[in-house]
Amino acid sequence: xxxxxxxxxxxxxxxxxxxxxxxxxxxxxxxxxxxxxxxxxxxxxxxxxxxxxxxxxxxxxxxxxxxxxxxxxxxxxxxxxxxxxxxxxxxxxxxxxxxxxxxxxxxxxxxxxxxxxxxxxxxxxxxxxxx
Amino acid sequence: xxxxxxxxxxxxxxxxxxxxxxxxxxxxxxxxxxxxxxxxxxxxxxxxxxxxxxxxxxxxxxxxxxxxxxxxxxxxxxxxxxxxxxxxxxxxxxxxxxxxxxxxxxxxxxxxxxxxxxxxxxxxxxxxxxx
Amino acid sequence: xxxxxxxxxxxxxxxxxxxxxxxxxxxxxxxxxxxxxxxxxxxxxxxxxxxxxxxxxxxxxxxxxxxxxxxxxxxxxxxxxxxxxxxxxxxxxxxxxxxxxxxxxxxxxxxxxxxxxxxxxxxxxxxxxxx
Amino acid sequence: xxxxxxxxxxxxxxxxxxxxxxxxxxxxxxxxxxxxxxxxxxxxxxxxxxxxxxxxxxxxxxxxxxxxxxxxxxxxxxxxxxxxxxxxxxxxxxxxxxxxxxxxxxxxxxxxxxxxxxxxxxxxxxxxxxx
Numbered sequence: 001x002x003x004x005x006x007x008x009x010x011x012x013x014x015x016x017x018x019x020x021x022x023x024x025x026x027x028x029x030x031x032x033x034x035x036x037x038x039x040x041x042x043x044x045x046x047x048x049x050x051x052x053x054x055x056x057x058x059x060x061x062x063x064x065x066x067x068x069x070x071x072x073x074x075x076x077x078x079x080x081x082x083x084x085x086x087x088x089x090x091x092x093x094x095x096x097x098x099x100x101x102x103x104x105x106x107x108x109x110x111x112x113x114x115x116x117x118x119x120x121x122x123x124x125x126x127x128x129x130x131x
Numbered sequence: 132x133x134x135x136x137x138x139x140x141x142x143x144x145x146x147x148x149x150x151x152x153x154x155x156x157x158x159x160x161x162x163x164x165x166x167x168x169x170x171x172x173x174x175x176x177x178x179x180x181x182x183x184x185x186x187x188x189x190x191x192x193x194x195x196x197x198x199x200x201x202x203x204x205x206x207x208x209x210x211x212x213x214x215x216x217x218x219x220x221x222x223x224x225x226x227x228x229x230x231x232x233x234x235x236x237x238x239x240x241x242x243x244x245x246x247x248x249x250x251x252x253x254x255x256x257x258x259x260x261x262x
Numbered sequence: 263x264x265x266x267x268x269x270x271x272x273x274x275x276x277x278x279x280x281x282x283x284x285x286x287x288x289x290x291x292x293x294x295x296x297x298x299x300x301x302x303x304x305x306x307x308x309x310x311x312x313x314x315x316x317x318x319x320x321x322x323x324x325x326x327x328x329x330x331x332x333x334x335x336x337x338x339x340x341x342x343x344x345x346x347x348x349x350x351x352x353x354x355x356x357x358x359x360x361x362x363x364x365x366x367x368x369x370x371x372x373x374x375x376x377x378x379x380x381x382x383x384x385x386x387x388x389x390x391x392x393x
Numbered sequence: 394x395x396x397x398x399x400x401x402x403x404x405x406x407x408x409x410x411x412x413x414x415x416x417x418x419x420x421x422x423x424x425x426x427x428x429x430x431x432x433x434x435x436x437x438x439x440x441x442x443x444x445x446x447x448x449x450x451x452x453x454x455x456x457x458x459x460x461x462x463x464x465x466x467x468x469x470x471x472x473x474x475x476x477x478x479x480x481x482x483x484x485x486x487x488x489x490x491x492x493x494x495x496x497x498x499x500x501x502x503x504x505x506x507x508x509x510x511x512x513x514x515x516x517x518x519x520x521x522x523x524x
Contacts, residue, residue, distance in 0.1 A: 008424070008427070008428070010420075010423055010424050010427050010437075011146040011147060011148060011152060011423060011427070011437065012146065012152055012154070012420045012423055012424070014146050014147035015142040015143065015145050015146065015147070016142060016145035016146070016147070016149050016150070016200070016201045017142060017316050017318070017375075018147050019147070019318070019378070021142060021143055022288070022292075022318075022319040022322070023143070023285040023288040023289050023292075026284070026285040026288065027285055027403075027405045030284075030285075030403055030404060030405055031401070031403050031405070034401070034403050034404070034464075035401070043464045044403075044404065044463055044464055045462070045463050045464040046464075054279050056279070056281070056284075056326070056329070057284040057326060058325070058326055059323070059324065059325045059326065060284070060322075060323070060324055061321070061322070061323040062321065062322055062323075063320070063321045064318070064319060064320055064321065067318070067378060069147070069438070070147045070437055070438050071427075071436050071437055071438040071439075113279075116281070116329060139293070139296070139297070141289075141292055141293050141296050141306075142292060142296075142306065143289045143292055143293070148447050148449070148506075150449070150509070153419070153423075153449075153450040153453070154416040154419040154420055154423075157415070157416040157419065158272075158274045158416055161272055161273060161274055161415075161416075162270070162272050162274070165270070165272050165273075165333075166270070174333045175272075175273065175332055175333055176331070176332050176333040177333075185410050187410070187412070187415075187457070187460070188415040188457060189456070189457055190454070190455065190456040190457065191415070191454070191455055192452070192453070192454040192455075193452065193453055193454075194451070194452040195449070195450060195451055195452065198449070198509060200307070201306055201307050202296075202305045202306055202307040202308075244410075247412070247460060273408040273409060273410065273414060274408065274414055274416070276408050276409035277404040277405065277407050277408065277409070278404060278407035278408070278409070278411050278412075278462070278463045279404065280409050281409075283404060283405055285405070331409070332409045
């Protein structure tokens with residue numbers, strides 16, 4: 001993976017089944033995408049302020065292989081699989097040591113903050129990603 | 132209590148300790164205040180659209196007496212304790228049958244959506260509450 | 263859909279983009295599956311107590327068509343698409359009036375509470391579903 | 394504060410008011426208490442495994458001074474205010490640069506995992522805290 005964010009599991013991420021709740025993995029992935037964006041020199045607020053856009057999740061597929069549990073230190077990966085005019089597709093894996101716990105494919109669309117309509121990914125981001 | 136919202140407990144509200152996570156009770160209370168507002172003929176969106184205001188939590192105190200668990204059907208109460216120019220103080224209890232599980236006092240301030248500054252509670256709400 | 267749960271959108275479900283956060287839809291779907299189970303005469307706690315099993319999400323695919331926003335009253339549907347020895351596949355749609363906002367396919371596996379290993383779906387549930 | 398955990402604000406922590414949702418601050422504080430515990434050589438899982446106890450929130454008071462927003466890098470502090478036989482009281486502040494955004498007093502009780510009854514804080518933790 002191009003970028004990896006370490007994420008610790010707390011009580012707030014778990015459920016009474018004793019494992020991490022299934023939508024918490026998706027939240028961990030949002031954190032990792034945000035930090036990946038920051039690692040490229042951008043931020044969610046910056047996109048809104050400078051370009052009046054933000055990335056909305058259009059679709060996601062996730063497979064859970066093994067449960068994460070309280071106190072786990074997870075590695076949440078980010079990798080771009082493809083990039084279109086207004087859409088970006090990410091592959092995101094969650095690992096604990098060498099074990100893959102979950103793997104997702106997440107499609108986001110760049111949308112304007114006012115109308116929520118899809119628009120071209122800003123050139124500044126595009127050029128950074130194509131290098 | 133003036134208004135009571137029934138709330139069911141799901142896995143998403145619990146943690147690996149086998150009980151409802153402590154901040155979930157506070158989320159249940161937000162749901163109840165919103166429905167209480169709706170029962171008076173208002174809504175969060177309506178306040179933003181018609182009055183450019185929303186209610187922000189300024190302070191809260193909560194005491195937990197007994198844990199709620201998965202599948203519980205809770206009753207989340209709402210009662211106004213006092214009302215100032217821009218501030219409202221609520222008492223909110225969470226009951227399961229005749230047992231009080233948690234009780235909170237929550238202070239909210241009416242703020243403008245643009246500057247987040249405190250403003251007078253809209254007259255329409257005020258008159259409804261004073262009847 | 264075989265079963266529909268009405269779900270109201272509160273501030274807690276939304277994000278600073280002004281829409282419902284993408285993982286909140288998945289939480290709404292968990293609520294609906296739990297109520298569907300209850301409508302058949304079962305409950306999450308009952309499965310644990312009587313059968314020492316619970317349902318874990320194995321995989322999910324979701325597509326977001328239109329954003330839900332604050333105060334929306336959503337209809338969260340539940341329909342069984344297929345059922346294997348230990349696995350159940352659900353189709354779950356989220357509608358607002360006649361508009362489909364999101365649609366998901368969610369695979370769950372029946373697992374023992376102690377080892378988290380897949381086991382046969384309890385006969386009591388199976389016979390209820392096959393009627 | 395004795396211990397400070399940096400916490401970044403993501404979309405998942407915010408609401409449609411454009412600020413961090415009020416119960417998210419309480420979640421940030423749980424993360425910080427867990428990391429403070431870890432910094433002393435303990436963990437939530439270790440307490441359950443080695444001592445059959447965990448800490449439950451008994452009461453909390455929080456005051457919100459200024460809103461945190463998307464992309465903020467917060468500092469979430471942890472300080473023990475007092476310690477009884479089975480109870481610990483924490484002071485937790487959330488700062489952004491030199492500005493205090495929220496401050497809380499949180500009482501936790503050490504409870505057994507089976508009956509949820511209060512018990513003496515394990516000697517190993519107690520001696521670590523009294524040094």
